[in-house]
Amino acid sequence: MPELPEVEVVRRGLEAHVLDGVFEDVEVLHPRANRGQDVPLADLLVGARITAVRRRGKYLWLDLGEDALYVHLGMSGQMLIGPTSSPHVRIRARVSGRDLNFVDQRTFGRWLYTPQVAGVPVPVAHIARDPLEADFDRVATARLIRRKRSAIKAVLLNQEVVSGIGNIYADEALWQAGIAPTRRASSLLQREAVALLDAAEEVMRRALAEGGTSFDSLYVNVNGESGYFSRSLNAYGREGEPCRRCGTPLRRIVVGGRSSHYCSECQH
Known part of the structure; x- marks a missing residue:
């Protein structure tokens, strides 16, 4: 699943193209792309105006007033503006004269028309704030991490602790903060936990500036272009390569069922 920088790139692209647009037509081409919806999506969306394009962590939605169109990108979801020849179009929409296509090769993503609670769609209500939100409380989040x-x-x-950070940026933030991925969270000092959240924010802002991280054609922005932050990664995917701080070959281990890349010399 795309992480915060990749989803924010998509959010900004959608905002530039469909903000204040009105849904004129919607066609669901694959039932999984709108699973969980009892009413035909076209009946819900046609005539609805997009008043904002929002994101929390990895989760994206189009604000329609009291309700929202929740967009879960899954592993391979793409929101493409304009015509496309992709064989994996799952939903076609027309927004104020523009084509908006939901392309999803692996069909794990979906669109869902849903009410909002406290300004976020129901499926996102349990998700914690992310480090790029203006009201993110890093001190309180650091305390939660340490529990x-x-x-x-x-x-x-x-x-539900901190949103937006996935496998790539977790490895990068831990490397930057000099903290081993296996270290028990409760052993961190408060200043270490705050520094780790600062590192996560910095890494994700740098990734955002480079269009996110793309390793294949499954993550692209709304114009079909890939991000290139993969060239700047210090830890993720660099097993056996020298640490850019100390030269020690990086190791790959499994933590919580996920591959983790780190330096055994300068991450403690």
């Missing part, structure tokens, strides 16, 4: 007894890598991936 967990799991490995810090697993805690960073818990979207």
Whole structure:
């Protein structure tokens, strides 16, 4: 699943093209792309105006007033503006004269028309704030992290603790903060936990500036272009390569069922 920078790139692209647009037509081409919806999506969306394009963590939605169109990108979801020849179009929409296509090769993603609670769609209501939100409380989040007894890598991936951080940016933030992924979260000092959240924010802002991280054609922005932050990664996917701080070959281990890349010399 795309992480925060990739979803924010998509959000900004949609905002530039469909903000204040009105749905004129919607066609669901694959039932999984609108699973959980009892009423035909066209009946719900046609005539609705997009008043904002929002995101929390990895989760994206089009604000329609009291309700929202929740967009879950899954592993391969793409929101493409304009005509496309992709054989994996799952939903076609027309928004104020523009084509908006939901392309999803693996069909794990979906669109869902849903009410909002406190300004977020129901499926996102349990998700914690992310480090790029203006009202993100890093001190309180650091305290919450330190109450967990799991490995810090697993805690960073818990979207109910802090959202937006996935496997790539967890490895990058831990490397930048000099913290081993296996270290118990409860062993961190408050200043270490705050520094780790600062590192996560910095890494994700740098990734956002480079269009996100693309390893294949499954993640692209609304114009079909890939991000190139993969060239700047310091830890993720660099097993056996020298640490850019100390030269020690990076190791790959499994933490909480997820591959983790780190330096055994300068991450403690």
